[in-house]
Amino acid sequence: SDLRSYLQDRLPDYMIPSYFKELDILPMTPNGKIDRKSLPDFEIEASSSYQAPSTATEERLVSIWSEVLKLDTSIIGTATSFFELGGNSIRAVHVINLIEKEFNIKIPIKLIFEHTTIKSLSIKIMNFKTSTREEIPKIKLKANDKYITSSAQERMFYKYLQNTDSLAYNISGAYKISGVLDVPKIKETLEKLVDRHAVLRANFALSNIGVLQTINTTKKVSLTILEMDKYAHLDNVYLDFVKPFDLESELPIRFALLPVDENTNILFVDVHHIVCDGISLNILMNDFKELYQNKASVAPDFNYIDYSYWQNNLASNLTNQKEYWLHQLSGDLPVLTLPISGSKESADITIADFKTLGITDQDYKDIKRFLVQSDVSEFMFFISIFYILLQKLSDNSDIIIGTDVIGRTHPRFQDVIGTFINILPLRSNVDTETSYQIFLDDIKENVLNAFENQEYQFDEMISELSKKQEVVSEDLVSVHFAFVNYFEGEKEFFIEDLKFESLHLIKDETTQYEFKIEVSEHQSEYAVKFIYSKELYDSDIIQVFTEYYYNIIKSVLHDPSVLIGQIEV
CATH class of the missing domain: 1.10.1200.10 (ACP-like)
Incomplete structure (x- = not known):
């Protein structure tokens, strides 16, 4: 005591x-x-x-x-x-x-x-009545058969066709493995991993009825052995390893191994977002651990192709969600005007850079305390600060920020590998005469309502809006927010006598949005990452953005009743 x-x-x-x-x-x-x-x-x-x-x-x-x-x-x-x-x-x-x-x-x-x-x-x-979920039909996979894609896959494939050399949808990482490594066993484990999840062997093609996918049954995933003496630094290995995928003919996942010495190896992984999301990374790591140790594990009852057909059939039953989003996006849609230095018409926004704001010590503690007192999540708090920042920078009050949701709304798909995300255009009015606390309550309500209606796909929103006015997705959602809390794996873990340690290596930054804030939490610190298109923003102006963002946080924590218009940046 x-x-x-x-x-x-x-x-x-x-x-x-x-x-x-x-x-x-x-x-x-x-x-x-x-x-x-x-x-x-x-x-x-x-x-x-x-x-x-x-x-x-x-x-x-x-x-x-x-x-x-x-x-x-x-x-x-x-x-x-x-x-x-x-x-x-x-x-x-x-x-x-x-x-x-x-x-x-x-x-x-x-x-x-x-x-x-x-x-x-x-x-x-106990006041809720029991409900019966519809049965999910299982699709029997056959070689060379063509299957429909999910909305997320179709969206990403069209982006891929616009720029086949882009790395914007590559998800990559590296692990340092300490201990005497059985390379054939690692290779065998990776083959079993890819065999278990059919979507990791998918190829994609455009047809007269849209994007279709086939499951490649002939190609085996390879483990490329790299040579350290060809590179000046480990970061150079990483930059050389991560390459664009040919989604039409090669597997959408690759691995490489770099022997450093007899007791140290680096395992690299690169996978395309069209077959994998953040939750899938957790599943892949857990499956890898079990397969490597030959533990008896049960493969998922369903695969991603089952999800694609289920989602396609679900679309006709989302009338209420459709009405919700059309109401949210009714009237004149806002155009966010930020202080850019380049031309949007000619810019390749995917070439990016970033600056990071670290929130530690007392600031971190104050945020944690405030979250508990206000009954809001970190996502709600940090996106509310983003809205206020954008209002201060643009003088707009009607603002749309895009965000991704995990999309696994059916419990049967919790352990399935694939990309389930949907983009939600969160529209809010930043009234300068409103107190921050009331504004945060509004954000909480807005976010929860959006999450309840997340199954209606972003592409369908664009399609419906285009019937009344000319709308493109880049104009509707030019800025994006993410709170990265999906990864639950340890930075360090052991498999038998091997120690695996996640490495942070420098790679070329890419983005799908002109400006994005990505928040993560690790070891009593928030890292607020400001990702921006290098062709639209100067480094100096982004530095100012980070300072403004921090000042807004300090202001609202000091006095949550402060009027938004009175917040000094």
Whole structure:
């Protein structure tokens, strides 16, 4: 209790550990770091504020939260907020899908934000009637057969045809592997991984009925062995490895291995976004671990082709969602005017650069405390600051910011590899006579409503809007926001005697938008990444943007009741 009291005087509540154990000495690795794997287990006792589940429904919800939040059930009290325990918008979606599987009911995401504790949520969900999800037909895959694509795949393939040399849709990374590596076993594991998920063997072609895909059954994924002495630096290897894909004839995923010495190798991976999204990266890594260790694992019941046909059939049942978006985008659509230095007509916006704003220490703590007090997610907070920044820069009050949603609205597709994202044009009015707190509440409502209507595809919105006025997607959504919280893998992990460590290597920055903010969180720090088209923006003006953004954060944290028009940048 003395230790807890000491920390309470110096840290906000959410940063105080729930449990303590005294050790005589901390176990260390040979490199002088704390050996976390050797830390002893200990019996966890509930804290004084812990409230145990008292009903069967509460117990089932505790199990669901435990699975999503990766927490022991013994520390999830029924009166503790989902967001205090580490919940966010992405995890809320996972909770909703598990609730649907467990209780056979479909609840809106808004319910998680309005009833943030298990005690409150359990009462509300009992008022929902059980629902029956439609059966998903399984498509039998055959060599050389042609299959329809999803909306996201079709959108990306058209972008690909416009510039086949672009790297804007490449998702790439590298892992340092320490230990004696069995190269044939790595190659075999990667082959099994790609064989398991048919979409990783897809090829695409344009036909008279749209974009179609076939599953390549003849080509095996290769593991290219690289030579270090050909490169001056590891970053040069990475830049040379990441290349455009030929989506019409080659596999949309590739791997390479760079032997550094007998105990060190670098594994590179490059995959096209048309077959993979952020959630898929988690699935791929988990499958890789299991396959490498020959663990018995069950392949997903459905594949991405099943999803494509399900989504196509779903489109005719989205009348309410269609009406929602047409109402949101009714009237004259806003055109955002930012201080650019180039010409949009002639610019190749995909060539990009970035600046990063780091938010640490007391600022980080203040944001965390504010989020809990306001019952909003990090996504909602940071995008609200983005709206205010854009209003200050453009003097526009009617603003559309694009964002991606994970799109896995059916629980049957949670473990399927593929690209499920949809683009949502979030339109908000930034009234300078409104206080920030009221504006944030409006943003919360707007975001939750948009998420509830996320199955209506962006391309369909553009098609419907074009019937009344000339609209192109680049004009409707020229700026974009993302909070990167989908990746749940560890930066370091072990598979048998091998240590895998994710590397951060320099690569050519690309973008699909003229200006984008991407926020991520790691080790008690927010990294706010300002990604911009080099042909439209100068580095100096982006530096000013970062300073303005930070000043807005400081202002609203200091006084959430401040009028937006009175916020000084």
